[in-house]
Amino acid sequence: MKLQSKRTTALVAFTLTAVLSLTACGGGDAETDAATGGEGGEGGGELSLTMLPKNLGNPYFDTSTAGAEEAAEELGAAIEEVGPETASPDAQVQYINTAAQQGVGGLIVSANDPTAICDAIEEAQGAGTKVVTFDSDTSPECRDLFVNQATPEGIAAKQLELIAEQIGGAGEIAILSASANATNQNAWIEMMEAELESNADYAGIELVDIVYGDDEDQKSFDQTEALLQNHPDLKGIISPTTVGIAAAARYLQDSESKGQVALTGLGTPNQMRPYVEDGTVEAFALWNPGDLGYLATFATAALINGDITGEEGDTFEAGRLGEFTVEADGVVVLGEPFVFDAENIADFDF
Structure with a gap:
């Protein structure tokens, strides 16, 4: 499938669950560590994330991206959203490969298939990229964490x-x-x-x-x-x-x-x-997809920085959402479903 042009976002109050190309300070080993998120992200470079939704131009994922951008701004991270025009697993593979080649620290993915992108994810992980799924999971062994919207x-x-x-x-x-x-x-x-x-x-x-x-x-x-x-x-x-x-x-x-x-x-x-x-x-x-993207971004940063490993019982802070605990099979649950009513429905567009 023809690659859709990438949209690099300014780090504003609303963000996409995204992965960004890292700009490292210094050189040598420090540059390598910063690009991959190694040594707890202390390589002197900017935290890099790439966001890969099922497809671009989807209002639901536009909202999750906005939440990711909000988190990225708070984290001081660079964030880039990439993705196919249509939701297909084959189309996602090339974006995963590119993120790995660019050495991004973290990749946040809403999977179009539970197994079809696993080989590409494994290669990205082998290159040092942390992989977090959100909204739609892969098989648990394929990724580091899954940020689930609700139980x-x-x-x-x-x-x-x-x-x-x-x-x-x-x-x-x-x-x-x-x-x-x-x-x-x-x-x-x-x-x-x-x-x-x-x-x-x-x-x-x-x-x-x-x-x-x-x-x-x-x-x-x-x-x-x-x-x-x-x-x-x-x-x-x-x-x-x-x-x-x-x-x-x-x-x-x-x-x-x-x-x-x-x-x-x-x-x-x-x-x-x-x-x-x-x-x-x-x-x-x-559920609030903005909060979902926000949480997925903080979870990815916690992995990159070494605050958690993805093991059951790990805890991390997620900004305005508070503390979260990693559950069995590397799952982090956003919480209860979000209630929409006359007071808040105008605030959402998806």
Whole structure:
């Protein structure tokens, strides 16, 4: 694939999870150490990072890059964003190879495939580059750390918390999911079902139906209509899929159920903004990709500087986000999903 031209960013308050070419001070061994992040980054050069999202021009990754740039400025790091026009693993390999050849200290990658880029990552690591995945992981053995946006347990718990708040802790609810065999969706639903059965705080809530829109807009729209017809006492809908929640909101917006049936789940600010602004949806969740890029950048710097090795139990500071601990398999979790509502949704563009 033809390489897309690189965008070198000034280190401003918002940053991309990026990797930068290092400008080293001095010469000889010090220059080499600085370029690779060796000796804790004490070679006298600027910390260099390269950010490799799944693809460029994606508003979600533009936001994560902005967070990375914010972190890079605080760290005094140089940062460069590179990437393909379309999200494919083959297209990412050439950027990984280039970063290794340039001797950057750290590479931050949202992987388009769990294994296809592993050989290239291994070569980069052999050249002294620390590799951190974010948003989308490789196999654990391929990278040094994975910065995960949220745990399945956290995603499930947040959706239940939101619907309970919006229906006053009591009433019938339903779930509008993606496909019946969607692994992540099913895991969240199982966790929500278990929590509803075991948590006394949800004793007044009854899950009456689970339907599937197959991540198709029209089918999800139709399933929302069917839920309301089949369950006239329905108080709320959880849709843990960005396609489903938007389709359900569109149906509710022009129905008599607007303001009567609560809707929450997982969505993006750009798709959900009109429904929040007109009161169809009170609040929904996802995660803040800006914070994700910010954390990934601090984690990469901690590896380069020798503050952590990526072993379970390692701890490091991540600026305004505070202290984080490396968990099993080299995973660092950002935290609970981020809640979007009328007060903050205008602050985001993805």
